[in-house]
Amino acid sequence: MKRKHFLIAAALLLFTLYLVGMVWALDSSMDSGAAGEDFSAIEKELEKAIQEGKISIPSRPSFEENEEPTELCEGMSHWVTYSAKGSRSEARHGFIEIEGYTVPDVFTSLVYKGIGVTFSSRSYHWGDDGYWPSAKVAVPEVEGPSLSETDKETGWKITDKRPAGLPENWVYVEWEEGAAFVAPDRLKDFVDAMQLPLLERYGERMEMSRDELEPKENSD
Numbered sequence: 001m002k003r004k005h006f007l008i009a010a011a012l013l014l015f016t017l018y019l020v021g022m023v024w025a026l027d028s029s030m031d032s033g034a035a036g037e038d039f040s041a042i043e044k045e046l047e048k049a050i051q052e053g054k055i056s057i058p059s060r061p062s063f064e065e066n067e068e069p070t071e072l073c074e075g076m077s078h079w080v081t082y083s084a085k086g087s088r089s090e091a092r093h094g095f096i097e098i099e100g101y102t103v104p105d106v107f108t109s110l111v112y113k114g115i116g117v118t119f120s121s122r123s124y125h126w127g128d129d130g131y132w133p134s135a136k137v138a139v140p141e142v143e144g145p146s147l148s149e150t151d152k153e154t155g156w157k158i159t160d161k162r163p164a165g166l167p168e169n170w171v172y173v174e175w176e177e178g179a180a181f182v183a184p185d186r187l188k189d190f191v192d193a194m195q196l197p198l199l200e201r202y203g204e205r206m207e208m209s210r211d212e213l214e215p216k217e218n219s220d
Contacts, residue, residue: 072133073113075099075169075184084125091122093201094130098171099184105130106196109137111172112184122202129201139172140179155186 069077079095096103096110096117103110109118116137122129144161151157160179162172170181175196182190 069097072115072117076112076115078117078131078133089125091126091202092128094120094128094132096131098187099169101184101187103131103187104191105199105201106191107173107175108199109134109174111137111139113168114139119199121200137174156180156182156190 069079071077075098077097079097081093081095083089083091083093098112105119107119109116110131111117116134117131118134118137119131120129140160140162142161143164144159146164147157147166151163157163158178158180160174163181166181167183170183171187172181173179173190175194180190
């Protein structure tokens with residue numbers, strides 16, 4: 001009799017454990033489904049935010065949506081204007097200002113206080129043109145002779161070798177046919193003296209400042 005009671009109790013215990021296991025599995029499945037739905041909803045919100053430009057993604061500069069200039073370092077700012085903003089023909093135009101001087105479209109690249117900038121042109125109505133920060137350019141590592149007294153008075157030295165003892169705020173600039181180190185307050189004089197040709201932003205030479213740049217007609 002005792003053996004019979006023992007077998008019944010064991011069977012009830014196993015059945016109870018089975019029921020508990022089923023309930024746990026069902027609950028886990030429901031939680032997993034809810035988590036999946038939550039993740040899907042978050043994913044959709046993120047995608048929507050990216051499309052609306054409310055957040056930036058790694059492949060695009062974090063300053064691209066700014067209406068105000070972005071300070072790349074003390075003394076240098078980056079400006080962005082738009083053409084046909086919000087359309088498929090949207091284009092961005094980059095400008096660089098160094099110690100109050102808006103750098104004209106004459107340099108293929110420049111470096112100021114360790115921050116590199118390159119000039120780009122576009123072939124379509126959409127895309128980027130002008131000056132944009134770049135980690136691919138840097139001041140030459142090869143060191144050359146120190147600045148002469150004449151170089152210091154002139155405010156620049158045409159060379160692709162970094163002069164020994166160069167002041168840290170001098171700008172390294174490159175153009176189609178050469179390179180130089182220029183004092184920031186002599187950039188305008190250097191450009192005027194060298195008579196460097198303007199680079200093309202988009203199928204034409206842009207002789208306008210960032211404030212004068214007129215949006216191109218929308219081709220849509």
